[in-house]
Amino acid sequence: MKNLVSMKDLSVEQIMAILTQAQAFRDGESSNLTKKYTMTNLFFEPSTRTKTSFEMAERKLQLDVLPFETGFSSTLKGETLYDTVKSLESIGVDAVVIRHEQNNFFDELIDKVKPVIINGGDGTGNHPTQSLLDLLTIQQEFGTLENKVISIVGDIAHSRVARSNADALIKLGAKVNFVCPPEWQGEFNTVNNIDEVIESSDVMMMLRVQHERHDGKTSFSKESYHADYGLTIEREKRMKDSAIIMHPGPFNRNVEIASELIECNRSRIFKQIENGVYIRMAVIEMILKGRE
Amino acid sequence: MKNLVSMKDLSVEQIMAILTQAQAFRDGESSNLTKKYTMTNLFFEPSTRTKTSFEMAERKLQLDVLPFETGFSSTLKGETLYDTVKSLESIGVDAVVIRHEQNNFFDELIDKVKPVIINGGDGTGNHPTQSLLDLLTIQQEFGTLENKVISIVGDIAHSRVARSNADALIKLGAKVNFVCPPEWQGEFNTVNNIDEVIESSDVMMMLRVQHERHDGKTSFSKESYHADYGLTIEREKRMKDSAIIMHPGPFNRNVEIASELIECNRSRIFKQIENGVYIRMAVIEMILKGRE
Amino acid sequence: MKNLVSMKDLSVEQIMAILTQAQAFRDGESSNLTKKYTMTNLFFEPSTRTKTSFEMAERKLQLDVLPFETGFSSTLKGETLYDTVKSLESIGVDAVVIRHEQNNFFDELIDKVKPVIINGGDGTGNHPTQSLLDLLTIQQEFGTLENKVISIVGDIAHSRVARSNADALIKLGAKVNFVCPPEWQGEFNTVNNIDEVIESSDVMMMLRVQHERHDGKTSFSKESYHADYGLTIEREKRMKDSAIIMHPGPFNRNVEIASELIECNRSRIFKQIENGVYIRMAVIEMILKGRE
Numbered sequence: 026m027k028n029l030v031s032m033k034d035l036s037v038e039q040i041m042a043i044l045t046q047a048q049a050f051r052d053g054e055s056s057n058l059t060k061k062y063t064m065t066n067l068f069f070e071p072s073t074r075t076k077t078s079f080e081m082a083e084r085k086l087q088l089d090v091l092p093f094e095t096g097f098s099s100t101l102k103g104e105t106l107y108d109t110v111k112s113l114e115s116i117g118v119d120a121v122v123i124r125h126e127q128n129n130f131f132d133e134l135i136d137k138v139k140p141v142i143i144n145g146g147d148g149t150g151n152h153p154t155q156s157l158l159d160l161l162t163i164q165q166e167f168g169t170l171e172n173k174v175i176s177i178v179g180d181i182a183h184s185r186v187a188r189s190n191a192d193a194l195i196k197l198g199a200k201v202n203f204v205c206p207p208e209w210q211g212e213f214n215t216v217n218n219i220d221e222v223i224e225s226s227d228v229m230m231m232l233r234v235q236h237e238r239h240d241g242k243t244s245f246s247k248e249s250y251h252a253d254y255g256l257t258i259e260r261e262k263r264m265k266d267s268a269i270i271m272h273p274g275p276f277n278r279n280v281e282i283a284s285e286l287i288e289c290n291r292s293r294i295f296k297q298i299e300n301g302v303y304i305r306m307a308v309i310e311m312i313l314k315g316r317e
Numbered sequence: 318m319k320n321l322v323s324m325k326d327l328s329v330e331q332i333m334a335i336l337t338q339a340q341a342f343r344d345g346e347s348s349n350l351t352k353k354y355t356m357t358n359l360f361f362e363p364s365t366r367t368k369t370s371f372e373m374a375e376r377k378l379q380l381d382v383l384p385f386e387t388g389f390s391s392t393l394k395g396e397t398l399y400d401t402v403k404s405l406e407s408i409g410v411d412a413v414v415i416r417h418e419q420n421n422f423f424d425e426l427i428d429k430v431k432p433v434i435i436n437g438g439d440g441t442g443n444h445p446t447q448s449l450l451d452l453l454t455i456q457q458e459f460g461t462l463e464n465k466v467i468s469i470v471g472d473i474a475h476s477r478v479a480r481s482n483a484d485a486l487i488k489l490g491a492k493v494n495f496v497c498p499p500e501w502q503g504e505f506n507t508v509n510n511i512d513e514v515i516e517s518s519d520v521m522m523m524l525r526v527q528h529e530r531h532d533g534k535t536s537f538s539k540e541s542y543h544a545d546y547g548l549t550i551e552r553e554k555r556m557k558d559s560a561i562i563m564h565p566g567p568f569n570r571n572v573e574i575a576s577e578l579i580e581c582n583r584s585r586i587f588k589q590i591e592n593g594v595y596i597r598m599a600v601i602e603m604i605l606k607g608r609e
Numbered sequence: 610m611k612n613l614v615s616m617k618d619l620s621v622e623q624i625m626a627i628l629t630q631a632q633a634f635r636d637g638e639s640s641n642l643t644k645k646y647t648m649t650n651l652f653f654e655p656s657t658r659t660k661t662s663f664e665m666a667e668r669k670l671q672l673d674v675l676p677f678e679t680g681f682s683s684t685l686k687g688e689t690l691y692d693t694v695k696s697l698e699s700i701g702v703d704a705v706v707i708r709h710e711q712n713n714f715f716d717e718l719i720d721k722v723k724p725v726i727i728n729g730g731d732g733t734g735n736h737p738t739q740s741l742l743d744l745l746t747i748q749q750e751f752g753t754l755e756n757k758v759i760s761i762v763g764d765i766a767h768s769r770v771a772r773s774n775a776d777a778l779i780k781l782g783a784k785v786n787f788v789c790p791p792e793w794q795g796e797f798n799t800v801n802n803i804d805e806v807i808e809s810s811d812v813m814m815m816l817r818v819q820h821e822r823h824d825g826k827t828s829f830s831k832e833s834y835h836a837d838y839g840l841t842i843e844r845e846k847r848m849k850d851s852a853i854i855m856h857p858g859p860f861n862r863n864v865e866i867a868s869e870l871i872e873c874n875r876s877r878i879f880k881q882i883e884n885g886v887y888i889r890m891a892v893i894e895m896i897l898k899g900r901e
Contacts, residue, residue, distance in 0.1 A: 063665065071389050073396065074404045080383045081355065081408050091664045092384060092676055097655050103820075104657065104859040108871075112658045112858065115882035116665050236395075274404065275396040287400075298407035365682040366696045372675045373647065373700050384676055528687075566696065567688040579692075590699035 026315060029308055030131040030144040031151045032193040040193065044161050046307035047300065056086045056306075062119040062313055063089040067109070068145065069100075069125045074274055074298055075145055075155070079122050082305035091118065107133045114139045120313065123147075141312050149183050155273055156189035158304040160197065162297050163228055166269055170197035176222040178204040178254060179232030179281055182211030186232060186273045202226070206254065219253075223260050230271045231256050231281045247280045256282045261291065269293050318607060321600055322423040322436040323443045324485040332485065336453050338599035339592065348378045348598075354411040354605055355381040359401070360437065361392075361417045366566055366590055367437055367447070371414050374597035383410060399425045406431045412605065415439075433604050441475050446600060447565055448481035450593040452489065454585050455520055457592075458561055462489035468514040470496040470546060471524030471573055474503030478524060478565045494518070498546065511545075515552050522563045523548050523573045539572045548574045553583065561585050610899060613892055614715040614728040615735045616777040624777065628745050630891035631884065640670045640890075646703040646897055647673040651693070652729065653684075653709045658858055658882055659729055659739070663706050666889035675702060691717045698723045704897065707731075725896050733767050739857055740773035742888040744781065746881050747812055750853055754781035760806040762788040762838060763816030763865055766795030770816060770857045786810070790838065803837075807844050814855045815840050815865045831864045840866045845875065853877050 026039055035043075064083050068076050083090045091113075100109060110121060120141035123130065128148035135142060146152045160170065167173055175194055181187045181203050191213070194201050202222045203215040216222060223229070234250065251257065256270065261283070264270075270282070270292045278284035287294060318331060327335075356375050360368050375382045383405075392401060402413060412433035415422065420440035427434060438444045452462065459465055467486055473479045473495050483505070486493050494514045495507040508514060515521070526542065543549065548562065553575070556562075562574070562584045570576035579586060610623055619627075648667050652660050667674045675697075684693060694705060704725035707714065712732035719726060730736045744754065751757055759778055765771045765787050775797070778785050786806045787799040800806060807813070818834065835841065840854065845867070848854075854866070854876045862868035871878060 063668070065661070068389065071394065073385075073392070073401055074408065077357070077383055077385060077405065077410075078408050081410075084355070084381050084383070089668050091661055091668070093657075093661065094386070094678070096389060097652070097680060100657070103861065105862075108859060109657055111879065112882050113661065115879040116658065116662050116886055117883075118661075118665075233394075275394050275400060277395065278397075295403060295407040298404050299409075302408055360681070363681050363686065365677075365684070365688065365693055366700065369649070369675055369677065369697065369702075370700050373702075376647070376673050376675070386678070388681060525686075567686050567692060569687065570689075570692075587695065587699040590696055591701075594700055 026312055028131070028135055028142040029153050029312065030135065030142060032153050032156050032189050035153075035193075037196055040157070040160065040197065043157055043304065043307045043311065044164060046311060047157070047161055047303040048165075050085075050303040050306045051300070056310060058086060058310060058313060060317060061089065063091060063117060064120045064122070064309070065091045065093045065113055065118050066122045066145070067093055067095055067124070069095045069123070070146065072124055072145070074301065075124065078298070078301040079145065079305050081302050082309060085302070086306055086310060088309075105133075106130060107137065110134055110138050110140060120309065141316070143308065143312070146185055148185070150185050150188060152185040152189045154301065154305055154308060155186050156193050157308070158297055158301040159186075159190055159230070159271060159273070160193060161300045161304055162271060162293050163199075165300075166293065167227065170194065170199045173199045173227040174202065174222075174225055175199050175228045175230060176202040176204055176226040177230045177232065178219055178256070180209050180235055181205045181213050181215060181232070182209045183235050184232050187213070190230070204254065219260065223263050224265065227265065227268050228271055229256055229264065229268065231276075233273065233275060234277055234280050247277070251280055251283075255280060256286060258283045258285060261286055261289070264291065271297060274298065318604055320423070320427055320434040321445050321604065322427065322434060322439075324445050324448050324481050327445075327485070329488055332449070332452065332489065335449055335596065335599050335603065336456060338603060339449070339453055339595040342377075342595040342598045343592070348602060350378060350602060350605060352609060353381065355383060355409060356412045356414070356601070357383045357385045357405055357410050358414045358437070359385055359387055359416070361387045361415070362438070364416055364437070366593065367416065370590070370593040371437065371597050373594050374601060377594070378598055378602060380601075397425075398422060399429065402426055402430050402432060412601065433608070435600065435604070438477055440477070442477050442480060444477040444481045446593065446597055447478050448485050449600070450589055450596040451482055451522070451563060451565070452485060453592045453596060454563060454589050455491075458585065459519065462486065462491045465491045465519045466494065466514075466517055467491050467520045467522060468494040468496055468518040469522045469524065470511055470548070472501050472527055473497045473505050473507060473524070474501045475527050476524050479505070482522070496546065511552065515555050516557065519557065519560050520563055521548055521556065521560065523568075525565065525567060526569055526572050539569070543572055543575075547572060548578060550575045550577060553578055553581070556583065563589060566590065610896055612715070612719055612726040613737050613896065614719065614726060616737050616740050616773050619737075619777075621780055624741070624744065624781065627741055627888065627891045627895065628748060630895060631741070631745055631887040632749075634669075634887040634890045635884070640894060642670060642894060642897060644901060645673065647675060647701060648704045648706070648893070649675045649677045649697055649702050650706045650729070651677055651679055651708070653679045653707070654730070656708055656729070658885065659708065662882070662885040663729065663889050665886050666893060669886070670890055670894060672893075689717075690714060691721065694718055694722050694724060704893065725900070727892065727896070730769055732769070734769050734772060736769040736773045738885065738889055738892060739770050740777050741892070742881055742885040743774055743814070743855060743857070744777060745884045745888060746855065746877050747783075749884075750877065751811065754778065754783045757783045757811045758786065758806075758809055759783050759812045759814060760786040760788055760810040761814045761816065762803055762840070764793050764819055765789045765797050765799060765816070766793045767819050768816050771797070774814070788838065803844065807847050808849065811849065811852050812855055813840055813848065813852065815860075817857065817859060818861055818864050831861070835864055835867075839864060840870060842867045842869060845870055845873070848875065855881060858882065
């Protein structure tokens with residue numbers, strides 16, 4: 026693993042190795058890096074938890090982190106992403122995390138620049154560290170992914186979380202349902218009725234309604250979305266005893282999920298965020314060690 | 318002391334303990350923390366000196382500081398402050414400093430999230446570390462607050478500095494005059510004539526005219542405000558020999574204070590800023606130690 | 610050297626000492642500072658490579674770096690640059706790097722504030738660390754500046770790079786041609802035809818067309834500028850065997866330089882960026898040591 030841009034590039038063995046190392050970090054292991062590295066986080070789209078999670082992971086690994094304000098950089102003067110990253114390479118940056126609104130932004134970088142490229146989210150494409158932290162959370166819960174039924178509910182077509190998770194979950198033996206309104210189905214085979222899957226799912230993975238990615242043409246009512254596709258208080262009661270609730274955040278309370286369920290017993294939402302730090306430590310360390 | 322959101326929560330003993338510890342830091346004492354902590358500064362309103370002062374205090378205490386660009390975070394996607402802080406808790410943040418335009422923003426956080434909450438300024442409400450640094454500056458000057466006459470002049474109704482200081486100064490035995498135009502008086506008992514207090518005050522504490530908090534309806538002339546309520550060169554000459562000038566900054570030169578007085582012999586304006594770093598070190602250390 | 614704001618302030622001996630120290634850092638020497646210092650970088654104009662380069666240099670020197678978001682500071686409340694820097698002085702900042710749109714912004718600071726002032730670019734005025742890294746790059750190539758022919762091509766009138774380099778190059782014995790369209794010539798003696806200098810130059814230093822500094826009144830065609838003043842693939846073939854290409858970045862591909870030449874054998878563009886880190890380390894260390 027020389028970079029991490031898509032879950033498709035990872036074998037089952039690589040995924041399991043990352044989960045194992047992340048769990049080791051969670052259990053208290055500290056960094057095994059012997060050299061000093063410098064990283065930069067280039068977030069061209071707003072982010073709280075992913076960016077802060079990477080910042081924390083980098084500090085826990087004792088890396089130097091150069092600040093980079095994307096809203097105040099030479100991209101404003103028309104500089105290409107390639108030229109920006111190539112400049113950071115010359116400055117001595119060893120690895121960059123990039124979130125960018127353009128799908129597959131990394132195609133112009135991989136094998137063309139020296140710094141490690143870690144995808145922090147590309148348009149509606151991939152979000153591999155989110156997918157890995159989801160896998161870790163499910164594995165912690167059930168010990169395995171094998172034969173677990175995961176229902177991903179929401180804006181499937183626009184969700185990089187759905188896309189990243191689809192491959193990985195199936196690769197690891199889980200069964201995946203996609204649930205969404207017909208107009209958000211994209212290239213996926215989906216179920217249009219959440220009530221068909223609520224009782225049989227081990228994991229209800231609710232996605233954020235991404236108001237900012239829609240064109241505003243269609244009429245959208247929070248109340249009717251909540252009634253039709255949301256995890257309501259009523260639906261939660263019909264879930265299997267052992268089933269859990271997940272959400273990548275940030276959430277719209279009372280849209281895709283009832284506000285009262287965010288911190289209920291079944292919710293692993295904040296545990297997902299905890300796991301994110303350890304997953305990112307594992308990914309960064311494994312890639313940098315591979316280059317030592 | 319588990320958090321610091323308002324001066325009202327502090328006893329006289331607690332205030333004196335903070336001042337004593339701040340003075341010890343000023344005299345060269347270094348951090349007594351034995352564990353490693355991570356902090357984040359969430360400034361939802363512009364700030365130079367308060368934010369930079371906290372950043373410096375945190376580094377002097379050898380804490381890890383996660384950067385957080387509020388203008389580029391998930392609050393843009395509608396995330397609540399509670400959800401943001403709860404996410405930072407999961408990421409492993411031990412304490413947050415928050416400045417927010419909403420009065421009492423902390424009500425939705427205190428006793429509901431694990432990280433320490435330190436108020437860096439809430440709307441027109443509180444600004445406790447500013448108040449503490451003001452107290453330290455006065456104490457350094459006169460050895461005591463007892464019976465000192467402090468005249469706070471300016472935009473009393475909109476000033477969190479006035480509000481924070483009112484309680485604390487009186488609690489510590491000082492006599493406080495509020496001086497302002499009738500329309501800025503708010504719930505305070507005020508004097509409308511600065512010339513009534515100029516000769517009897519030990520401290521002239523000038524407040525910034527906050528152009529950005531006014532509605533622009535009223536005609537406001539810098540020249541006439543300076544003449545009527547400003548600390549002019551003429552008025553400075555009538556102050557008691559031992560009296561000092563304070564201002565929380567940033568200042569409007571030649572509006573609330575004559576430009577030439579900013580660095581005059583009586584001015585403690587930049588000493589206030591120096592003290593701010595030590596006050597913040599003391600507050601952060603005392604709260605974190607209390608949790609060890 | 611107590612500050613660095615313009616190349617005009619540096620003697621030939623001082624320039625050579627900086628280049629020597631920068632080369633030593635490049636060859637692996639580490640910081641010789643014995644005290645702990647705190648720096649802040651105030652960039653009031655967008656920047657990628659200069660800001661990140663300073664951030665890297667400061668970390669390599671093991672300095673503490675306070676973050677400062679200029680777009681979210683008290684300058685929004687009308688605070689002057691002097692008052693901002695004076696406040697940072699009180700907070701304990703030892704040195705500031707400033708980029709500002711106003712020419713000679715440093716006139717209100719030098720000898721009036723304690724922190725070291727390093728100019729990171731002032732309006733259309735100076736950019737001394739860029740000039741120094743250019744000198745180092747040329748010296749590495751040819752061993753000396755003496756009698757080398759440097760052709761600076763582009764937006765001479767608006768370029769702080771041209772202005773900073775003019776003095777320094779001539780002081781060190783180089784011969785400088787300025788090449789530009791008549792309307793961009795400013796106070797310089799210029800050649801209007803790039804083909805007059807292409808075969809005799811040791812260095813072709815191409816400047817960025819600064820679309821953001823022009824008033825948009827004149828019609829400007831990228832294609833005709835490239836044909837008339839750009840370093841085209843055809844022109845590169847007519848350069849001397851030993852001649853090199855430089856550019857301060859960020860570049861407009863296929864405007865001032867053909868995209869294919871950015872990473873060609875003659876190009877020292879990314880080496881310039883590498884050198885920038887070492888130059889900035891040398892400048893910061895020499896000034897801070899001078900104050901110890």
